[in-house]
Amino acid sequence: MAEDVFKALADPTRRRILDELVERDGQTLFEICTRLVTKHGLGLSRQAISQHLAVLESAGLVHSRRQGRYKFHDLNTEPLERIVTRWLKPDTPEAP
Amino acid sequence: MAEDVFKALADPTRRRILDELVERDGQTLFEICTRLVTKHGLGLSRQAISQHLAVLESAGLVHSRRQGRYKFHDLNTEPLERIVTRWLKPDTPEAP
DNA sequence: TTGATAGGCAAGTAGCGACTTGCCTATAGT
DNA sequence: ACTATAGGCAAGTCGCTACTTGCCTATCAA
Incomplete structure (x- = not known):
């Protein structure tokens, strides 16, 4: 639904996550956590990021594939x- | 700010308002109210719509021009x- | 001038959403 | 088998936001 996409994009942390995924696909939850902390100084718990990823995934903006004990996340720009x-x-008029 | 644009788009009623404005520019608050009620069956107060329009305007998605006792609202797609x-x-890859 | 129309301001309420905390499951390494 | 790592589930808190209600201002018509 478009509803889910808009709501997913409404949160700045989720947009940051998309920023990270557009830089490198296939990141795990922990990789995204450490990136958000080190690069953006966000002090968020692991569960917070996990819930954000769930929202992004149910909106179709992120696909995930499980592999062993890792879960890799890929960006999907199609809904955008x-x-x-x-x-x-x-x-x-398009920009000329 | 992009923040304001995303937050403005997060609400379904505000997206409906954009839908109405893309059909016809220069509508007043009351026109938008009656349209939302009759076409979409939304039972919202006038102030609710007014506040939504304020959010859209501060996000730059809607411009307004006052003329006498009327205030006309125009869509602005540039931030989108x-x-x-x-x-x-x-x-x-673009769709071929 | 009076009444009706178009809109604004401000406070209050209710529900949703972001985040945390605590505990649990599963896979990998030794 | 045991420990550490990667992740999930569930309940609870807190703040924001959508919406209402009540009252006020300004413009137009009679």
Whole structure:
């Protein structure tokens, strides 16, 4: 649903997670945690990030694949392209 | 800020308002109210819509011009185009 | 001027959402 | 078998936000 995508994008931490995944796909929960802490100084618990990833996944923005005791997360930009074109009129002038 | 744009888009009622404005620009508060009620069956007070319009306006998604006792609202899609390209890699394959 | 229309301001309420804490499961290494 | 690592589940707290209610201002028509 578009509803889930918009709600997923509403949170700044979740957008940061997408930022990290667009840099490198296939990161685990712990990798994302340490990245958010070191690079952005966010002091969040592991569960907070886990819940954010669940929201992103149910919105279709992130796919995950389990492998042993690791769970790798991949970015999926497909839902992003759909939602915004909703309000872009077909005659909207493109940047020349 | 992108923050304001994402938060503005997070609410389904505000997205409906954008839907109405993309159909016809320059609507007043009362026009938007009656449209939301009749077309979508939303039972919202006038102030609720007014507050939603304020959020959309401070996000830059809606511009308003006062004229006498009327206030006309216009859609502005410019912020929309910026926000999503953030996660679209340059090598993202376009639909052929 | 009076009444009706279009809109604004402010306080209060209720529910959702982000985050934490505590405990539990499963896989890997030794 | 035992320990450490990677992750999950569930309940509880707290703050934000959507919405309402009540009252006030400004413009237009008669």
